[in-house]
Amino acid sequence: MEKTEMILQEAIKEISKIVDKHELMAFSTKYLGKNGILSEQMKILRELPIEEKRSFGESLNILRDKLNDLVKTKDKEIEFSLLKEKLEKEKVDVTIPAKPKEYGTMHPIEILKKDLIDYFIERGYTLRDGGDIETDYYCFEALNVPKEHPAREMQDTFYIDSETVLRTHTSAMQVRTMESTQPPIKMISAGNAYRIDEVDATHSPVFGQLEILVVDKNVTMADLIGTLEGVVKHLLGEKTNIRVRPSYFPFTEPSIEADAVCPKCQGKGCSMCKCSGYIEMLGAGMVHPKVLEMSGIDSTVYKGFAAGIGLDRLAMMKFGVSDLRDLYENDINLLKQFK
Numbered sequence: 001m002e003k004t005e006m007i008l009q010e011a012i013k014e015i016s017k018i019v020d021k022h023e024l025m026a027f028s029t030k031y032l033g034k035n036g037i038l039s040e041q042m043k044i045l046r047e048l049p050i051e052e053k054r055s056f057g058e059s060l061n062i063l064r065d066k067l068n069d070l071v072k073t074k075d076k077e078i079e080f081s082l083l084k085e086k087l088e089k090e091k092v093d094v095t096i097p098a099k100p101k102e103y104g105t106m107h108p109i110e111i112l113k114k115d116l117i118d119y120f121i122e123r124g125y126t127l128r129d130g131g132d133i134e135t136d137y138y139c140f141e142a143l144n145v146p147k148e149h150p151a152r153e154m155q156d157t158f159y160i161d162s163e164t165v166l167r168t169h170t171s172a173m174q175v176r177t178m179e180s181t182q183p184p185i186k187m188i189s190a191g192n193a194y195r196i197d198e199v200d201a202t203h204s205p206v207f208g209q210l211e212i213l214v215v216d217k218n219v220t221m222a223d224l225i226g227t228l229e230g231v232v233k234h235l236l237g238e239k240t241n242i243r244v245r246p247s248y249f250p251f252t253e254p255s256i257e258a259d260a261v262c263p264k265c266q267g268k269g270c271s272m273c274k275c276s277g278y279i280e281m282l283g284a285g286m287v288h289p290k291v292l293e294m295s296g297i298d299s300t301v302y303k304g305f306a307a308g309i310g311l312d313r314l315a316m317m318k319f320g321v322s323d324l325r326d327l328y329e330n331d332i333n334l335l336k337q338f339k
C-alpha cells in the first residue's frame with residue numbers, strides 16, 4: 001500500500017510539470033512501459049508469499065488505473081492548450097478594413113461580339129456554335145477549296161493532322177448549317193479563327209469572326225449589301241458609309257469585300273487606315289451554287305448570301321484603338337475604358 005501510494009505521489013508531482021506530448025510520452029514509458037515502474041512492481045508481486053499477493057495486487061491494479069487516468073487527463077490538457085494557442089495565433093481581426101476587390105472587365109472584342117449577336121438575333125437570325133478545331137472538309141473542301149487550290153495558300157494554317165485544322169475562318173459553319181437545316185436559313189456564328197499571320201498593328205494569328213448566312217428563294221446581292229450597310233451603321237454610326245469592291249472567294253460567286261470609311265480621318269487618309277481612307281472589314285458574296293449543292297440544297301430553287309466580318313478591326317474602329325496589340329496585352333486599365 002505504502003509503496004504504491006509513494007509511486008503515485010511521485011507520479012503526480014512529476015506529471016504536474018509536464019507541458020508537451022514528448023514529455024508525456026516519456027512519463028508514460030517510465031511508469032507504464034514494458035520495463036517501467038509498474039512492471040517492476042509486478043515482478044516483485046510474483047515473488048511475494050500468497051497472503052501478501054492479494055492486497056498488493058489490488059493496490060497495483062488501482063495504481064495502474066490511476067496512472068492511466070493521469071496520462072489521459074494530461075493528454076487532454078495538452079491538446080486543449082495547443083488548440084487555445086492556435087486559436088489565439090489565428091485570431092481574425094474583424095475590424096481591419098477589407099482589401100478592395102479587383103474586378104475584371106468585359107473584353108472590347110467580346111462587347112462587340114455580343115452587340116452584333118443581339119443585333120442579328122433581333123432580326124430573326126439563329127446563333128450557331130462552332131468549334132475552333134475543324135476538319136479539312138468543312139474548312140476547305142466543302143467550301144469549294146479542293147486540296148491543291150491556290151486559295152489555300154492565303155489561309156495556310158495550323159494543322160493538327162492532315163485532316164484537322166484550327167479553322168481559318170468561321171465559314172465552315174455555313175456548310176454545317178446547310179447540311180442540317182433546310183431553307184429558309186438565317187444564321188450567324190461567331191468565334192475565333194486562326195491563320196499564320198505576323199503580329200502587327202492590324203494582324204494577329206488569332207482573330208474573331210462573325211459569319212452570316214442567309215439562304216432563301218429570292219435572296220439577291222442587294223439583300224447582302226443592305227444587310228452589311230445596316231450592321232456597319234449600327235456599329236459605327238448612321239453616317240458611316242461602306243465601299244464595296246469586287247473580290248474572289250472560291251465559295252461565293254460573285255464575291256465582294258467591304259470597307260468602312262475610316263472613322264478616324266473620315267476618308268482623308270491617316271495612320272490608322274494606312275492613308276487609304278478606308279478600313280477593310282469583311283468578305284462576302286452570293287453562296288456558290290456548288291457549295292449549296294454539296295450541302296444538299298437545290299441551287300436552282302435557292303440562293304444565298306454569306307459574309308465573314310473581322311471582329312478585331314471592327315473593335316479597333318469602334319473603340320478608337322490604333323494598335324491591335326493593345327487589345328491583347330491584358331492591361332485592365334486600358335481595357336476598362338471601352339464600354
Ligand code: PHE
Nearest residue numbers: 169171283284285306307308
Ligand atoms: N471566310 C472569308 C474569310 O475569312 C470571308 C467570307 C465569308 C467570304 C463568307 C465570303 C463569304 O476571308
